[in-house]
Amino acid sequence: MDFKGESAKNMVNKKASQRKGRGVKAWLARVFGRIPLIGWLMGSLGAVLIEYFLGDALSYYLGLPKIPVLFGSSIILKKPALIPGALAYLLLVYALPVSLIAKSMTRPANRLARLLASRPVSLATLIHLGLFYLILHLWAEISDYRLLVLKLTMIAVMLTLSINVINGYMGEFSCSHPGFMALGAYGASITTLLLCVDDKLMGPALLPAAAGPWLFPLALIVGGIVASLGALVIAIPSFRTRGDYLAIISLAFLFIVKSLIENLEFAGGPRGMSGQPDYAGLPTVFIVMVLCVWTINNFVRSTMGKALCAVRDNELAAEAMTVNTRKTKIVTFMFAAFWAGVAGGLFAHVLRYVNPGSFGVQRLAEILAMLYFGGLNSVTGSIVGAVSFNLLSEALRPLELYKWIIIPLLFILVMLYRPTGLIAFTEFKPRELMRPKE
Amino acid sequence: MALLRVDNMTHYFGGLRAVHNYNLVLEPGHITGLIGPNGAGKTTVFNLITGIHTPTEGNVEIEGHNLIGHRPHEIASMGIGRTFQNLLLWRHMNVVEHVKMACYSQLEYGLLDAFFGTRRCRREEKRITAKAMHLLETFNVADYSSRLISNLPYGAQRRVEMARAMATNPKVLLLDEPTAGMTPDELNRMIDIIRKIHRDFEVAILMIEHRLKFVMELCEKIQTLVFGEVIAEGTPTEIQNNPEVIEAYLGKEDVT
Ligand SMILES: Nc1ncnc2c1ncn2[C@@H]1O[C@H](COP(=O)(O)OP(=O)(O)O)[C@@H](O)[C@H]1O
Numbered sequence: 303m304d305f306k307g308e309s310a311k312n313m314v315n316k317k318a319s320q321r322k323g324r325g326v327k328a329w330l331a332r333v334f335g336r337i338p339l340i341g342w343l344m345g346s347l348g349a350v351l352i353e354y355f356l357g358d359a360l361s362y363y364l365g366l367p368k369i370p371v372l373f374g375s376s377i378i379l380k381k382p383a384l385i386p387g388a389l390a391y392l393l394l395v396y397a398l399p400v401s402l403i404a405k406s407m408t409r410p411a412n413r414l415a416r417l418l419a420s421r422p423v424s425l426a427t428l429i430h431l432g433l434f435y436l437i438l439h440l441w442a443e444i445s446d447y448r449l450l451v452l453k454l455t456m457i458a459v460m461l462t463l464s465i466n467v468i469n470g471y472m473g474e475f476s477c478s479h480p481g482f483m484a485l486g487a488y489g490a491s492i493t494t495l496l497l498c499v500d501d502k503l504m505g506p507a508l509l510p511a512a513a514g515p516w517l518f519p520l521a522l523i524v525g526g527i528v529a530s531l532g533a534l535v536i537a538i539p540s541f542r543t544r545g546d547y548l549a550i551i552s553l554a555f556l557f558i559v560k561s562l563i564e565n566l567e568f569a570g571g572p573r574g575m576s577g578q579p580d581y582a583g584l585p586t587v588f589i590v591m592v593l594c595v596w597t598i599n600n601f602v603r604s605t606m607g608k609a610l611c612a613v614r615d616n617e618l619a620a621e622a623m624t625v626n627t628r629k630t631k632i633v634t635f636m637f638a639a640f641w642a643g644v645a646g647g648l649f650a651h652v653l654r655y656v657n658p659g660s661f662g663v664q665r666l667a668e669i670l671a672m673l674y675f676g677g678l679n680s681v682t683g684s685i686v687g688a689v690s691f692n693l694l695s696e697a698l699r700p701l702e703l704y705k706w707i708i709i710p711l712l713f714i715l716v717m718l719y720r721p722t723g724l725i726a727f728t729e730f731k732p733r734e735l736m737r738p739k740e
Numbered sequence: 741m742a743l744l745r746v747d748n749m750t751h752y753f754g755g756l757r758a759v760h761n762y763n764l765v766l767e768p769g770h771i772t773g774l775i776g777p778n779g780a781g782k783t784t785v786f787n788l789i790t791g792i793h794t795p796t797e798g799n800v801e802i803e804g805h806n807l808i809g810h811r812p813h814e815i816a817s818m819g820i821g822r823t824f825q826n827l828l829l830w831r832h833m834n835v836v837e838h839v840k841m842a843c844y845s846q847l848e849y850g851l852l853d854a855f856f857g858t859r860r861c862r863r864e865e866k867r868i869t870a871k872a873m874h875l876l877e878t879f880n881v882a883d884y885s886s887r888l889i890s891n892l893p894y895g896a897q898r899r900v901e902m903a904r905a906m907a908t909n910p911k912v913l914l915l916d917e918p919t920a921g922m923t924p925d926e927l928n929r930m931i932d933i934i935r936k937i938h939r940d941f942e943v944a945i946l947m948i949e950h951r952l953k954f955v956m957e958l959c960e961k962i963q964t965l966v967f968g969e970v971i972a973e974g975t976p977t978e979i980q981n982n983p984e985v986i987e988a989y990l991g992k993e994d995v996t
């Protein structure tokens with residue numbers, strides 16, 4: 303499949319070299335088009351290092367009360383007098399260092415990218431991911447708020463990507479995702495509360511505290527498995543019904559799960575559970591998210607995973623071409639639910655509190671918004687959708703009520719101009735992403 | 741032993757008797773034609789053999805294995821490949837993905853291999869890509885391999901559909917009106933293609949076709965289906981001279 307943005311970029315590149323292109327876009331392509339991903343990562347690392355060491359001093363000189371926490375959004379929206387200072391901060395700490403470092407590193411970065419391209423792709427991926435993690439870690443060091451936003455965004459990426467497997471790749475309209483998430487959150491929480499913590503609901507810890515962090519992956523897997531078992535409730539009817547009817551079944555599932563956990567007295571009933579141990583640090587959340595993206599991307603790019611698209615586009619033809627459509631449906635629902643459950647487990651341990659109210663229709667709307675905003679049938683789209691929705695939603699928080707006017711309006715605009723979302727029907731190819739640019 | 745054998749197959753859609761007492765013996769390497777006016781039940785015969793519908797009565801066997809009660813994908817893996825009258829393609833998938841998809845049951849990796857992108861998975865993907873490219877070359881559509889299926893001309897889409905059917909390693913190929921909507925030029929090419937796959941892949945073929953020139957040229961045996969019943973069966977010349985066929989079928993249509 304053609305990568306739209308890529309080909310557009312290539313075209314711009316070509317034009318730029320052919321007739322010294324015109325316009326801002328062509329200019330940008332000429333100046334920055336040759337920087338490989340690793341160059342941008344180096345630039346970003348430079349920027350977060352500058353902020354880490356000089357951020358406080360800089361904000362003081364620019365007349366800001368403290369480091370602008372989320373790209374100055376709350377300052378810009380709430381304290382117009384400080385806008386020049388905030389803009390100067392963004393320019394000095396982010397825009398200039400990133401672009402200058404990336405640009406000046408073009409050559410060595412390309413040399414490095416070429417070297418990595420000749421090695422196994424896993425090595426290149428690990429190096430890129432390591433660098434990326436370092437950037438996120440330093441950026442999140444500035445405030446707890448940043449850390450929380452970052453963790454929740456990563457969880458949102460997992461949720462969006464996993465619902466994309468069902469709603470995008472397989473083309474069903476499933477509304478049950480918050481239900482899967484709830485099963486995972488409760489499954490994982492009960493496991494950790496039972497085994498690792500002394501608390502009122504589950505009694506004393508059964509295992510020594512030191513074992514806890516090591517057992518956390520196990521707790522997440524338990525949550526994932528509970529969710530994927532729950533998914534059978536929708537997978538089996540999906541053999542016979544599709545479309546609207548399945549959507550209604552999945553919505554019913556969501557309500558069933560919600561009332562189930564509201565009535566689970568040993569899990570706190572409507573009050574929920576609190577006191578989850580602090581196991582979901584940034585590295586854990588990051589690694590789990592990477593695993594989620596990696597396995598889902600591998601799956602949807604394999605022929606076995608493309609069977610989802612065959613089932614979506616024409617089920618009859620899929621069966622006639624030896625595709626086991628029932629197995630495909632079961633696997634899809636269980637696999638997607640597994641990751642939604644793991645995301646739920648992380649969610650519970652990031653907030654260290656869960657209650658049934660977090661898994662209602664509001665959450666469903668949010669997940670669907672991220673999915674359709676980013677784009678169906680696309681891993682890149684889901685990442686972009688989840689990240690932009692979360693950052694936007696946090697950035698516009700100072701607007702309070704108006705936030706819920708602006709975001710839907712934006713959403714409608716995207717749907718008008720790109721009915722399948724920002725980046726739909728593309729393949730996410732890590733190798734392409736990391737390739738040298740000259 | 742016959743390769744494909746259908747005994748006394750009858751099928752009702754509610755009160756409508758779409759197929760009545762249909763029999764077929766297809767020997768390895770043979771080409772049989774199925775003709776008849778629109779609505780005669782020809783496509784239904786295909787759908788019954790491939791398990792899309794289960795016959796109300798009767799039996800279907802391939803190489804002595806009973807097919808009744810098996811799911812369509814199992815029947816397809818047992819060696820019955822097919823094309824569809826109205827091209828059932830996957831509109832968001834590209835050409836090579838279509839052919840690779842039909843290798844689904846031959847994939848020798850499991851779900852975990854797919855999730856973790858293991859070496860085994862990559863090796864298998866490589867193998868079926870090579871197989872798919874080879875088939876695309878056989879059908880003269882290799883140039884389109886990375887294009888979205890919907891961007892291909894109609895004739896090329898038909899050939900991709902046939903390449904896809906051949907990727908299932910069929911012993912019997914069921915072709916449902918392979919020349920529907922084709923120009924005379926494309927028609928002649930299709931005759932060559934069918935001859936070629938018949939020869940190279942050693943498949944037996946059962947085909948539904950409206951254009952008599954086509955059936956007469958390719959088939960050793962022809963069945964004429966009218967209102968779900970076979971009214972005549974024989975060699976092309978026998979069929980051409982059968983008064984019942986002339987009345988029921990040829991009389992209404994242009995013989996050329
Ligand atoms: N799935 C179905 N449900 C009900 N009736 C059907 C179905 N498929 C075909 N029929 C009916 O069966 C008869 C034979 O159809 P078909 O096999 O498609 O004819 P042909 O392929 O010979 O033109 C027609 O009257 C058609 O309306």
Ligand SMILES: [Mg+2]
Nearest residue numbers: 782783784825
């Ligand atoms: Mg027909």
